[in-house]
Amino acid sequence: MLLTRTKFPTGPLLFGLFLALATSLSAAENKASAAKKGGVGVTPAESFNVPEGFEVELLYQVPSNSEGSWVCLTTDPKGRLLASDQYGGLYRITVKADGGVDVERLKGDFGMAHGMLSAFGSLYINVNGQPAKGKQKEVKSGIYRLTDTTGDDQYDKVEHLIELKGRGEHGPHALILSPDGKQIYVAGGNTTDLPADVPHSRVPRHWSEDHLLGSMPDARGHNAGRLAPGGWVARINPDGSDFEIIATGFRNEYDIAFNPAGELFTYDADMEWDVGTPWYRPTRVNHVVSGAEFGWRNGAGKWPAYYPDSLGAVVDIGPGSPTGIAFGTGAKFPAKYQKALFICDWSFGNIFAVHMDESGSSYSGSFETFATAAPLPVTDLVVRPQDGLLYFTIGGRRTQSALYRIRYTGPESTAPVAASVDQESQALRQLRHKLESFHGSANPEAVAAAIAELGNSDRNIRFAARIALEHQPVDQWRSKVLALTDPQALIHGVIALARCGEASDASAAIEALTSIKWDALSDSQRIDLLRAYGLTFIRLGTPNDAQRATILAQLDPHLPGKNVDVNRELAQVLIALDADKIAARVVDLMINAPTQEDQMRYAFTLRGHEATWDADSQKAYFGWFQNAAAARGGMSFGGFLSNIRDAAIAKLSDEKKAELGDLLKTPEARDPLADLEPRDVVKEWKVEDLTASSDDTKQAFDFERGKKMFAVGQCYKCHRMSGQGGILGPDLTGAGGRFSTKDLLVSIIEPNKVISDQYGATQFLTLDGKVIVGKVINLAGDRMMVLTNMMNPADQTTIIRDDIDTMGEATTSMMPAGLMDTMTAEEIRDLLAYLKAGGNPSHEIYAK
Structure with a gap:
């Protein structure tokens, strides 16, 4: 939660500013301190936080001047580990009987692999090549097969099976064996072109951008020219033949893994520069099914997870930088960890354990922080079959690299468990x-x-x-889908027709969609209907006047509605149709939306609209940009705001520009708290002051007041509630179902009592006496970038590793105390009810 302005000088300040108040480290607080002064060196094993019963061992510190920075890990049939330097060669690690390791560099001029697989008597590597530089030869990207033909335990034969045009950290990635042991699965990031001649694709090859009102490239130019299909997963035969596309629409999935049932999963990346925008998508675990599309598009064009023509996530993780993943299958761990999917977050320094449950024909999941330390640029991990231990590497971007091992020594059984x-x-x-x-x-x-x-x-x-x-062939099914009477089936049949049909199919598609009764649909079905209309307009053509009138009669009366996502999609379709007074209605939604993301979405949606403006709405629209100058987000956030505003101004006549006058001036950045209404301190609340009254159900709870308190406290800045809000803090939608009233009060009033590993901070003391407290979110060489103000994700402090004297866990939560001291007991009571209801006005708590 964030806080409002107060009239007392000793109250909590802006979220994150408390980080500057830290002083020095006691011996107890410094359990994660470096092994030497004048630079932290490799992250020591004792600095890790792991679940009870687990132990971390540091096996090998990689000499950066000779062996580089390791980013990829696998095992060979003899149980040896193989590692690849991001910019150099391959290394083989033999695990000795005493638990130590021997490391050797493999002979030959190959490496730079982001994916490796020992199979079919060879070592396959997916190389991120480099152009020729000076005396350095060009290295072509793609899949290579290395074979030992002489029996000397070295790879002497090198074959370039498939060239993949793509380099760097969004280039060619993982290689894994298929469950039947007959084929190889391969992943490519979103800057990796598919091969020129792809013989097979399970994804229909008519992928497109599919934006009803257009899109907008990244404000800083990142991937501005990259179009669909984005990142992909494919499979090949052992000789590289029969390349077949399995799924598309990823941003940058580094690794893939099969569960024991033969289902494929990945951990896809976010675009951290988009934090604070409505199109930001957190890192997430995806179930990679046949023919899947996951909706990555560049800039503002990323599809919402609820679109029917894409698939969503098994679980959203949050901001981060996905690297290696592996199931715990074969690990000598307790049962739940044998079934878990372990995923690596490079930037925030976490290994998460994702616990999945069967959910229909797919899965749903939850996750926990399994291992974390700072810094921990974790790159890859494997379960070694020979000992059932989890091995992982840290490194990347020339940072200090090392090899670690995790074992379980607790009392629980580690006997193999069968998948339920x-x-x-x-x-x-x-x-x-x-x-x-x-x-x-x-x-x-x-x-x-x-x-x-x-x-x-x-x-x-x-x-x-x-x-x-x-x-x-469309001719075999066109008439059949148009004859369907079940609304859900008809909607999805029309989506197929819009994607595969011709302009002559537009009238029949629109007639089918307009036959559907809005009131008979659930919210998710309404979103599907709206997307079906959008795809029909985009791919088959815009409706004529008579069709437009019929569609408006069906849709127009329902904006605004109660569901936020439906409102977003309905606004798009009605703007495309120039519905009566649509600009005024969308501006009203924009002004009254509780989150900056929703406000920005409506501003973006209106940027090209010209037909239905009135003077008051236009003034309110451009006035919003002046207020939005106090908003904060990732590196591209401010640029997106400017570009949306510029696009809207470009639609104005000279006369209108003169009329709007100062409202069109470039907004000046302002204090995020500047517009908040000051609130007097009511009381310095204690948990015992509020527990009984907040549990009292004799009086009805006020949903609107609880929602208002969630917004007044700026909780939306960092937390999500019922799909709305930020992502830097935990999602609070399910908090009320997991915690009692007292637990919720303790978490808010005494945030330092229990600090989650995932959201904890690190405290650094530099050699010149500076104290910096925050979250390590990026690394490069000897530099660490630390986020010290959660209200402004673009504001980062750089720390040089060799300048660090000591470092350790911060003992203060990143959520400040005193958040409710400006609220009355009745307001707090309704806020807690809102939390318990997960932001749902139909929850039983509001039955009165």
Whole structure:
């Protein structure tokens, strides 16, 4: 939560400013301090936080001047580890009987791998090549096969199986073996071109940007020219033949892994410069199913996770930089960790354990911080079959590299556990697999099977059915989908027709969609309907006047509605149709939206609109940009605001520009607290003051007042509630279901009592006596970038490793105390009810 301005001098300041108040480290606080003064060196094993019963061992500190910085890890059939330097060669690590390791550099001029796989009697590496520099030869990117043909335990034969045009950290990535042991799966980041001649694709090859009102490239120019399909996953035969695209639409998925059931997963990246914008998407774990599209587009164009023509996440993780992943299968760990997916976050220095449950034909998940330290630029990890231990590397971008091992020494059983299988979920997965068998080729049985499941209540099955349909000739199914009477099936059939049909199909598609009764749909189905309209307009053509009138009669009365996501999508379609007074209605939504993300979304949506403005709405619209100057976000946030404003101004006539006058002047950056209404201190609240009254259910709770307190306290800046808000703090939507009233009060009033590893800070004392407290979020060479103000993610402090005297865990939470001291007991009571309800006005707590 964030706080309001107060009239007392000793109260809490802006979120993050308390970080500057730290003084020095006591011996107890310095358990994570460096092994030597004048530079922190490698992260010591004793500095790690891991669950009870686990231990971390530092096995090897990589000499940076000779062995580089390791970013990729795998095992060979003899149980030896193989590691690759990001900019150099390959290294083989033999684990000795006493637990130590021997390291040797493999002979030959190859390396720079982001993916490695020992299989089929060879070592496969996915190389991120480099152009020729001076005397340095060009190294081409792509998949190489290394083979030992002489029996001397060195790879002497090198074959370039597939050239992949892409370099650097968004280039060619992971290589893993298929569950049946017959093929190789490969991942490519969003700057990695697909090969020129791809013989097979499970993703229909008519991918496009698909933005109804256009998009906007990154304000700093990053990937401005990169279009769909984005990052991808494919599979090949051992000789590199039969390249087949499996899924697309990732930003930068570094690694992929199969669970014991043979289902594929990845951990995809965010765009940290977008923090604070409505199109920011947190790092997330995706279930990589056949034919999947995950909606990455450059700049402002990233698709919302709820779009029906893409798939969402198993679990959102938050800001970070995904690197290696591995299931705990075969680990000598307690049962829940054997089943977990371990994922590495390079920038914030975490290894998370993701715990998944079967959910329909897919999975849902939760996660915990499994291992963390600072700095911890963790790059890759593997479970070594020979000892069942988890090995991981840190490094990348020429930072200090090392090899570690995690073992379990606690009392719980580490006996192998079989994967539990829910029979209903298994049956649904089998149905999905049947539909996926039709992906990639025409099959006379596909049409009937696919149409039968377009209305399935399971999202992944609906998706698989539509993709199966799109691989069949349109003439075989056009009339069949248009004849469907189930609204959900009809909507998804029209989406397929919009993606595969021709301009002549537009009238039939619109007629089908306008036959659907809005009131008969759930909110998610309404979003699907709106997306179907959008795709129809984008791909088949805009409606004529008569069609426009019919569509408006169906949709226009429903803006504004109660659902935030529906309002966003409805606003887009109605703006595209120039609905009556649509500008005024959307401006009203923009001004009254509780989060800066939603306000910015509506401002973006209106930037090109010309038809329905009135003078008051136009003044309110451009006045919003003056207020938005107090908002904060990632590195591109301010640039996006400027570009949205410039695009809107470009639509104005000279006469209108003169009329708006000073409102069109470039806004000046302001204190984020400047516009907050000052609130007097009510009381320095204690937990015991509020527990009983907040649990009292004799009086009705006020939803609107609770929501207002959540906004007044600027909680939305860092926390999400019911899909709205920031991502730098934990999502609070489910907090009320997990914690009692007293627990919630303790967390807010006494935030230092329990500090989550994921959101904890590090305290640095430099050699010249400076104290810096914050979260390490990026590294490069000997530099660490530290976020010291959560209100301003673009504001980072650089620390040189050799300038650090000591470092340790900060003992103060990144959430300040005193947040509720300006609220009355009644306001706090309603705020807690709002938290318990997860922001849902229909929750039983509001039954009165």
